[in-house]
Amino acid sequence: MDDAAVLVPPVKLPTEQELAEQAKAVPMFGYALALARWAAPHRTVDEFGDLVEEDRGPAARLLGLAPAEGEVPEEAEVEALRAWSLACDLDLVELGTTKDGEHVAVPGPDLEPAEQGDPDTVLELWLTAAGIVRELAVEADSLPEEEAGEEAEEGGEPTPEEGGEEDEDGLNEVEEARDAAAELLDEALQVLYETTAFADPGNETVPLGVLAALLVVPEGEEPSEELLGDITDVMVALDPMLGDLAELGLLDYRPIDPELFDEEEGEEPVVGEAPLDEEESARFGLVRLTPLGQYGIRQWLLEDGYDAPLVGDLAQGDAAELLRGVCESANVLPEEELRVWVAGREPLPAARELLAAARGDDAYGPLRRMLCVSALNLLGAEAEPAVREVLDDPELGGSARAWLSALGATDVPVPDRTMALWTVVDTFAAQLLDSGGDAALLRELVTDLPVKGDPAAWFGELWRVDHPYTADVLEAIGELHTDRAVAKEARKAAFKARSKG
Known part of the structure; x- marks a missing residue:
């Protein structure tokens, strides 16, 4: 793979048992297993380890590539030989020589666990097979068309013409x-x-x-x-x-x-x-x-040294580990991690655990609270009692009120001025921190700010909010707001917040 610094997104994968079953269902892989079993207790091969002429037709019939009666098509024998070659490459059959000098093949030690579906064995064999096919595909694509055709027919490496010398320039071109x-x-x-x-x-x-x-x-x-x-x-x-x-x-x-x-x-x-x-x-x-x-x-x-995570890797611990892991990981699908974590958990204790983990005035605090709300949305109405328990919490009360209102509750108390302003800063800070946040959403948040007709008075309150991101939020508003007068007041307030800090 390319060694450039890239972030590889997480993927969802079935269980290893399911993957092993899928691997065994791949025809070419299944053919290799079948031929390895067919080799028991031993089968005569030629000096190169290939099936002898008289065994090629029966092998094709065994694999269902040719009718039980009648002539075996050449392409069926070729396919059987390819499957036999794969079985040899995977050591599903092992080659040796008898005392009489006869070349034989016997089943390898991995055959039985592979037939029984042992996930580790099957996946290791399949991955080796995939790597072989990958190399052969590249090899074939890099050859001149005539040579590629000859190699496909003969099943071997291209060689210099008999009696001639290797053309170094030609070899370099093939290598390139x-x-x-x-x-x-x-x-x-x-x-x-x-x-x-x-x-x-x-x-x-x-x-x-x-x-x-x-x-x-x-x-x-x-x-x-x-x-x-x-x-x-x-x-x-x-x-x-x-x-x-x-x-x-x-x-x-x-x-x-x-x-x-x-x-x-x-x-x-x-x-x-x-x-x-x-x-x-x-x-x-x-x-x-x-x-x-x-x-x-x-x-x-x-x-190749890439960080290639799986969806759910960050959802194996408690809520604190979940939120911290999602905040600190660059290549993560937050919604998927939250979904894995809440699955199968009792909504009420899970909500309490999430809310407790969302508190804090550290650098990731606003993002943790935003993720907490997303997880509460996944838990649904059964989380409501836990959310009501934090209505008076200075850090969680504002977002708790917003969540309850979105749920349809009509008895949500209005937050006091301090809580309301703190929540404005915290919500905006979370979007600034969110690597997935987009400029359009930030502009929407800026447009919806309750500045009204007196921006100087509103920003005069906002810069005094005791939040670690107050100055950053004000600077962002100053950059994004389309009203020049409002943007100017935001920048002045940001300067005051910095001076205060």
């Missing part, structure tokens, strides 16, 4: 092409990972053209004609590699319709030249990262 293909695939997988993390359930599928555009077009720019051509080139390069990864269950992939590249057309299509309907757009390729794919890419990210 391999590195470029690996970098492109890694970037594409990371973008898919991040896109999937933020996608609403059911909307994880990404058009291949969109994925390519995310890799090619600088953020905030519209694609130029030249970039449209680059997008098409990236799509063409990714297409076979994503197809290979789909075989191991990392992706659900609909490849580019080969008819789009009909030689009779005389030129390759360029994505983005004209609006396309949904079906026409799908012909350019669709890709969806599976839960297994998320698991695999996350493991690769962790191996």
Whole structure:
């Protein structure tokens, strides 16, 4: 993966048991397990460890790739050989030689726990398989077309022509092409990972053209004609590699319709030249990262030194640990962490715990209180008794009143002036601290401030509020307010607050 400093968003993953079941359901992985079992107690192989000629047809039939009777298609035997090769690479079968010099294969020690569905064994094997396929996909993409075809047929590495010397320049070009293909695939997988993390359930599928555009077009720019051509080139390069990864269950992939590249057309299509309907757009390729794919890419990210958290990582402790963790983490989905924490908890004691954890005049205090209100919203009306208990709390009383009013309560007492002004500062400070807060929301808060017709008097009260963020809030109001007179009074008040501090 790219080693640039990036924040990888948290993802949701099924349990390891569920992931292991999904891995065993992947056809190519299941084929490898089946052939490893078929090798018991031992099976004769050739000197390279491949199935001997007379076993290839039966292996294809065993896997359901060929009919039980009649001739076995060549492509079925090739598929069986690929599955056997994977079983060997995963050590599901081990190769050896008998006393008589016969080459044989026997089941490896991981076969039985994998067949029984041991999550650690299955996922370790699947991840190894995914890594092998990933490398082979890059290898194939970096070869000249003729060599790639020959290698696919022969199942081996490209070699210099017999009697000739290695062409050093040619090898360097292949190496450079391999590195470029690996970098492109890694970037594409990371973008898919991040896109999937933020996608609403059911909307994880990404058009291949969109994925390519995310890799090619600088953020905030519209694609130029030249970039449209680059997008098409990236799509063409990714297409076979994503197809290979789909075989191991990392992706659900609909490849580019080969008819789009009909030689009779005389030129390759360029994505983005004209609006396309949904079906026409799908012909350019669709890709969806599976839960297994998320698991695999996350493991690769962790191996490369990235912080790749899971949703719920911060929700394992008490309310104080939850709120502190969410406040201090840069790559976090706050609402998801809160949702995991409240799930299964009794609403009333959970609300009391959250409210207690929200107190404090430290740097994160305002943000903790904002998160507390969000968690109370998830708990719902059953949290009301706990909220009413803090109505007179100087730090929580204002937001408690607002929460009760939003709930529909009609008997909420009006806060005194000190509490009301303190809550204004605290609420605005929370938005300033929230890394997810946007300028539009801050401007809305500024516009809704009860300055009325006498900003000097209102700011004259506000700068005296005993809150650690009073001056910061006043400075922000001075920058954001569209009324020049109000903005000027806010800046003057900010200066007084700083002087007072």
